[in-house]
Amino acid sequence: MLAKRIVPCLDVREGKVVKGVQFRNHEIVGDIVPLAARYADEGADELVFYDITASAHDRVIDKSWVSRVAEQIDIPFCVAGGIKTIEQAREKLAFGADKISINSPALTDPSLISRLQDEFGRQCIVIGIDSYYDAETDSYKVKQFTGDEAATKDTQWYTQDWVEEVQKRGCGEIVLNVMNQDGVRGGYDIKQLSMVRAICDVPLIASGGAGTMEHFKDVFELAKVDAALAASVFHKGIIDIGELKQYLHANHIAIRL
Amino acid sequence: MTQQSVSSSNTSDLTVIIDTGCANLSSVRFAFERLNANVVVSADFDVIRSAARVVLPGVGTAGAAMDALKQKNLIELIKSLTQPVMGVCLGMQMLASLSNEHGGRSEQDISCLGLVPTDIGELDSKGLPLPHMGWNQINVGNHPLFTGIENGSYVYFVHSYRAPISEYTLASSTYGESFSAAIGKDNFFGVQFHPEKSAKVGAQILQNFLQMGLNMETSQ
Helix, strand or coil: CCCCEEEEEEEEECCEEEEEECCEEEEEEEEHHHHHHHHHHHCCCCEEEEECCCCCCCCCCCCHHHHHHHHHCCCCEEEECCCCCHHHHHHHHHCCCCEEEECHHHHHCCHHHHHHHHHHCHHHEEEEEEEEEECCCCEEEEEECCCCCCCCEEEEEEHHHHHHHHHHCCCCEEEEEEHHHCCCCCCCCHHHHHHHHHCCCCCEEEECCCCCHHHHHHHHHCCCCCEEEECHHHHCCCCCHHHHHHHHHHCCCCCCC | CCCCCCCCCCCCCCEEEECCCCCCHHHHHHHHHHCCCCEEEECCHHHHHHCCEEEECCCCCHHHHHHHHHHCCCHHHHHHCCCCEEEECHHHHHCCCEECCCCCCCCCCEECCCCCCCEEEECCCCCCCCCEEEEEEEEECCCHHHCCCCCCEEEEEEECEEECCCCCEEEEEEECEEEEEEEEECCEEEECCCHHHCHHHHHHHHHHHHHCCCCCHHHC
16 A cells, blocks of 8 residues: 655755744754755655755755765655756756755746656656635635745735646646645644645645644545655654654554554 | 775676666666665666676656667667666666557657566556555565565555556556556566665665676676
8 A cells, every 4th residue: 555655844055954934034953964864764755855045046956965865865855946947957856856846936937847747757746835825815825935035925826726737737746835834833734735635636745734743644634645744843853753653553544664 | 985986896796777868877876886786877888788787777758768778779789688687667667568658759659678578558546646656565476686575565656657467577566456566577677666765675675686697697
């Protein structure tokens, strides 16, 4: 049976892993490669590295660490941040990344998704979506350039429409990051994730809000996502990945132990 | 460790990864280097022929991958190899007779290497999300590649096409339908999953592969 995946996310800024609350006030958590190796040893199923400065500042990530991660860890990992061209994508993949994740540049130019898919196949094209609940209109909407508070802006996309659009254009996986709950650790947004799950035929990764082991159980059982991504609970040692996987296994969720 | 380094005491015990120009070459090389194998990436005929064992990597679509082999004139060379040859992911699919993964290039099925007589078709996930992406369990047969691997072990898959269950199935998995997680015939075999990304289980499978072809030099 296909196992549900536990995916630590390492936000990278200037070569260090950082974490902020609600995408702000980033503090340094540690070096990239030792943290990646530690998570792999503890049983992480996959890793995601987001260079949160890249898109907002129009700068390409320093890729030397991609190679160092690929040399040392034996689980899949995805690299995100400022990938706007086929050549930038090719470079990350050649350095050993298994997937590349596109967020803001896909909103600027949606044709990028289909061009990447034509070149590399959909299996390595992940689309990151920063979605938030807009109370005024009682709807879910997509934000762009969330790596930098000053650059962050609303888009005209409703989340459901963008989820449909990126699948049509050939993405292989979607990471849905729910802004309202990020870093607050109040649980994944089950309602929104269930809504997206119903229209998502590619693997779906939940992101934003994990605070307890029960939150992981809920998001797998109730929202039926394929993977759950989290950062602060792992970085701060609030949840141990090995214990989390034992807990989920004991609760009859398919997990690789 | 670099491509040039020779860590094995037996310098003829060379593992060659065929340089198909595809994207996961370095991941496969890194995995063998973690096992201290004497490994090089090459498209050179003499280097490939001299190998104790050969890896055929691949990601992308069957059509693009076969075109790459054609451009490098590697098709006849691969077919002529007598040492163990292991395809990984799309590399496994390229060992088959044909693939109907067109990749938008044409309506025609893609002619593959024809070394394992089976046809690659779409995975019928029965409504589960595609691609089949993540860690899934395998049931293994008696092939030396799977020595020490228990049934139910998890390995990492990423694919939407598959080889069906057949007499050439060496290991199986299930996602909607059951399919071949590994196929093989004679000295040619391949795995649909990514052993280079499958943690300890994957490392064991690659280590098993390194044990194969050790006594091949005399028969070349």
